[in-house]
Amino acid sequence: MEENTKIVLPAIAVRGIVPLPGNEFKIEVGRANSVQALDAAEKMYGGNIVLLVQKDVNTKDVSPDDIEEIGVLAKVTLKLKLPSNNYRVKFKITNRVKVNEYTSTDPYFVVDYEKIYSILQNDDIERALIKNVEAEVSKNAQNLLTNAEDIARLISAGTNADVLTDVIAYQLRLNTNQSKYRYLAELNVSKRLEMILEDIEHEKQIVEIENKINSDVKKSIDESQKEYYLREKMKAIQNELGDKARTEEDIENLRKRLTECDLPEGIKKKAFDELQKYAQMSSQMGESGIIRSYLDLICSLPWHKASEDNNDLKDVEAKLNQTHFGLTKVKDRIIEYLAVKMMTGRNPSTILCFAGPPGVGKTSLAKSIADALGRKFVKQSLGGVRDESEIRGHRRTYIGALPGRIIKGMKDAGTVNPVFLLDEIDKMTSDYRGDPAAAMLEVLDPEQNKFFSDNYLEEPYDLSQVMFITTANDLSSIPAPLRDRMEIIELSSYTEIEKFNIGKDYLYDRNLAEHGLKKEQLNITDDAYYETIRKYTRESGVRELNRMIATMCRKTVRKILVDKIESATVNKDNITDFLGKVRFPDTESRNKDQVGVVTGLAWTAFGGDTLDIEVTTYPGKGGLILTGKLGDVMKESAQAAFSYVKSHAKEYDIDEKIFAENDIHIHVPEGATPKDGPSAGVTLTTALVSALSGKPVSCAIGMTGEITLRGQVLPIGGLREKSIAASRNGLKKIFIPKENERDIEDIPEEVQKVLEIQPVSHISEILGSLFK
Numbered sequence: 001m002e003e004n005t006k007i008v009l010p011a012i013a014v015r016g017i018v019p020l021p022g023n024e025f026k027i028e029v030g031r032a033n034s035v036q037a038l039d040a041a042e043k044m045y046g047g048n049i050v051l052l053v054q055k056d057v058n059t060k061d062v063s064p065d066d067i068e069e070i071g072v073l074a075k076v077t078l079k080l081k082l083p084s085n086n087y088r089v090k091f092k093i094t095n096r097v098k099v100n101e102y103t104s105t106d107p108y109f110v111v112d113y114e115k116i117y118s119i120l121q122n123d124d125i126e127r128a129l130i131k132n133v134e135a136e137v138s139k140n141a142q143n144l145l146t147n148a149e150d151i152a153r154l155i156s157a158g159t160n161a162d163v164l165t166d167v168i169a170y171q172l173r174l175n176t177n178q179s180k181y182r183y184l185a186e187l188n189v190s191k192r193l194e195m196i197l198e199d200i201e202h203e204k205q206i207v208e209i210e211n212k213i214n215s216d217v218k219k220s221i222d223e224s225q226k227e228y229y230l231r232e233k234m235k236a237i238q239n240e241l242g243d244k245a246r247t248e249e250d251i252e253n254l255r256k257r258l259t260e261c262d263l264p265e266g267i268k269k270k271a272f273d274e275l276q277k278y279a280q281m282s283s284q285m286g287e288s289g290i291i292r293s294y295l296d297l298i299c300s301l302p303w304h305k306a307s308e309d310n311n312d313l314k315d316v317e318a319k320l321n322q323t324h325f326g327l328t329k330v331k332d333r334i335i336e337y338l339a340v341k342m343m344t345g346r347n348p349s350t351i352l353c354f355a356g357p358p359g360v361g362k363t364s365l366a367k368s369i370a371d372a373l374g375r376k377f378v379k380q381s382l383g384g385v386r387d388e389s390e391i392r393g394h395r396r397t398y399i400g401a402l403p404g405r406i407i408k409g410m411k412d413a414g415t416v417n418p419v420f421l422l423d424e425i426d427k428m429t430s431d432y433r434g435d436p437a438a439a440m441l442e443v444l445d446p447e448q449n450k451f452f453s454d455n456y457l458e459e460p461y462d463l464s465q466v467m468f469i470t471t472a473n474d475l476s477s478i479p480a481p482l483r484d485r486m487e488i489i490e491l492s493s494y495t496e497i498e499k500f501n502i503g504k505d506y507l508y509d510r511n512l513a514e515h516g517l518k519k520e521q522l523n524i525t526d527d528a529y530y531e532t533i534r535k536y537t538r539e540s541g542v543r544e545l546n547r548m549i550a551t552m553c554r555k556t557v558r559k560i561l562v563d564k565i566e567s568a569t570v571n572k573d574n575i576t577d578f579l580g581k582v583r584f585p586d587t588e589s590r591n592k593d594q595v596g597v598v599t600g601l602a603w604t605a606f607g608g609d610t611l612d613i614e615v616t617t618y619p620g621k622g623g624l625i626l627t628g629k630l631g632d633v634m635k636e637s638a639q640a641a642f643s644y645v646k647s648h649a650k651e652y653d654i655d656e657k658i659f660a661e662n663d664i665h666i667h668v669p670e671g672a673t674p675k676d677g678p679s680a681g682v683t684l685t686t687a688l689v690s691a692l693s694g695k696p697v698s699c700a701i702g703m704t705g706e707i708t709l710r711g712q713v714l715p716i717g718g719l720r721e722k723s724i725a726a727s728r729n730g731l732k733k734i735f736i737p738k739e740n741e742r743d744i745e746d747i748p749e750e751v752q753k754v755l756e757i758q759p760v761s762h763i764s765e766i767l768g769s770l771f772k
Helices: 032-044 124-144 148-156 161-171 177-185 189-220 226-240 248-260 265-279 286-300 313-323 328-344 362-373 405-413 436-443 480-484 496-514 526-535 543-563 575-579 632-647 657-661 681-693 719-728 738-746 749-754 763-770
Strands: 006-014 024-029 048-053 070-081 087-104 109-116 352-355 377-381 419-423 467-472 487-490 522-524 568-570 597-604 607-619 624-627 662-667 701-703 733-737 756-760
Touching: 006 032, 024 032, 032 048, 032 070, 032 087, 048 087, 048 109, 070 109, 070 177, 124 148, 124 161, 124 189, 148 161, 161 177, 161 189, 177 189, 189 226, 248 265, 248 286, 265 286, 286 405, 313 328, 313 362, 328 362, 328 487, 352 362, 362 377, 362 419, 362 467, 377 405, 405 419, 436 480, 496 522, 496 526, 496 543, 522 543, 526 543, 526 575, 543 568, 543 575, 597 681, 597 719, 607 681, 607 719, 624 632, 632 681, 657 662, 662 681, 681 701, 681 763, 719 733, 719 738, 719 749, 733 738, 733 763, 738 756, 756 763
Parallel strands: 006 048, 352 467, 352 487, 377 419, 419 467, 522 568, 597 701, 624 662, 701 733, 733 756
Antiparallel strands: 006 109, 024 087, 048 070, 070 087, 087 109, 597 607, 607 662
């Protein structure tokens, strides 16, 4: 071994590749200090330079602490400048060197180094190692070496072990360059030979595993299916690795979440059984995702968490009054509900159903109840639902199975005692997939919903603390068993005064906020409100009124921005500037008494209304003609009225010959609108008597009631709505069935003040009053 010598030379730290003696070394030099070191080596040191190995390839600004101790001595043999201003440099590496110290680090590294030399044993062990290395390289050259031909040439030339180990190590395909630095730092040639044999064996094992994976994949798929081939290869890799895709941390997190949920005993056992199955299952199996979704649902459902109710009855009442005008019965019922809960300490088993025409505030009232009670609010719209699984959920045997709307709503609420609104319950339909109304029987039965069964959850879920509220427009379309489970609270049409107060106290402020206006920027007078209600809206609720107020706000915003006005006032005289032409120019009833025309009172799902019934006669053979898209019940009512008039013709000065010599035509205007029901019986009878006797009926009088062949007047429904419609349309007096006298107290006081209501038990009382 030669004596060590000390020399000072510029140095470059290289990264991503390890230089070894006896090899040509090519790199791209771009860092400023490296370029300067390269220039200094060429100008002052005859191209000689020290190449050092950087410990971390990601470090940009390196210091001596970031550099390995052992490097190489090299000479620049070729230097080319690239378009990027970097240099492509080829070095010839001659010796290993050890850095003693850095004599300078700025502007480039200058090192004091000493050459170090390999240690050759030249014994039998070393010769045996050389033979083994040569044999392994010869057999596996193509898979293990980057340039097999150079190695073969060196072996055949009998190159000594020192050079051979450095060249083979440089050419070996290893996973990390840190592994190759071991060869640079190791001076003992025998140990380098052993390292080469170890690395060759390791690489051979990797190649064998890859070949096994490829072999397994090729047996299971068709070679032409490229995409499928790649998926199968990935699967084989995962199988070889023992499917580590699902980590223990993931399983542990799920277990922790399930433990923290404080689940009921039955669902707890079910959940942990499913978790164990999930942990043992490959992530490639379709059922794995289903189980994961199921466990996530169980963790997300509220099992014991409840919100605290507001037990201040006066505060609850005040909050309800802030958001809704009137609706006294509904508000009283909510206060009673809360009072019973406070007295008993239990949740009252009550299912409320708000029934009424559109726009009267059923849905918004449910939201206000939740706010007043301090509970979470959940809404599920049932309009158009026709599949039982929408309520009960799907069994997990189906792909894409989901829980039903009830369980989903409870998950969204996050508490066990929300206010749960089932909107439009009368709009559910049934088909071959089942009847959702039948599934609702369990949900809305206080005796059963403590153990509600969802097909997806597969375990009972307690709904007994939920305050269910349903809404409906038409109670007749709700099956009787379902209707029997609900407490019906009817929200009928608003009167003119109620609409005025709602518009002024609620809708006005809401629309100002939505349109960015202040109260001083838009003033709507009282007469403008009434004009809007009478001539621009004709509805039972206030949705159209809300739209009209919104239109006023939009017009005002435009005037403020375009016409540069500061404020606007809407009154009776200028309302057409804001809302356009009047939509209902004559809200009064007929202003002229006519023969054969009588005003009846109707009740629909959209509220009350008036309709004129017209009767005329002309020469014929005694036929009865009915037009106006009448239903079967109304046609039969007309036949009964005709028979009564025919049998009592003399009493009302009607010539009996008229029935044989004339045809009688009964028509109900607005022929495109379907009409049905028996309550027009008295109106049909009165119109027939008027037409056949030639006596007019006052246009300020309306009537409603079912008639029998003996002239008895039977009770009807919807008296409140019909009375409001009569008042709205300018009638002064109405006849109602005697048995409906008990319902007069439901009619608003302001309607009773302007409308004379006369109960009758027989049609003769109406005819005697009109045709004295």
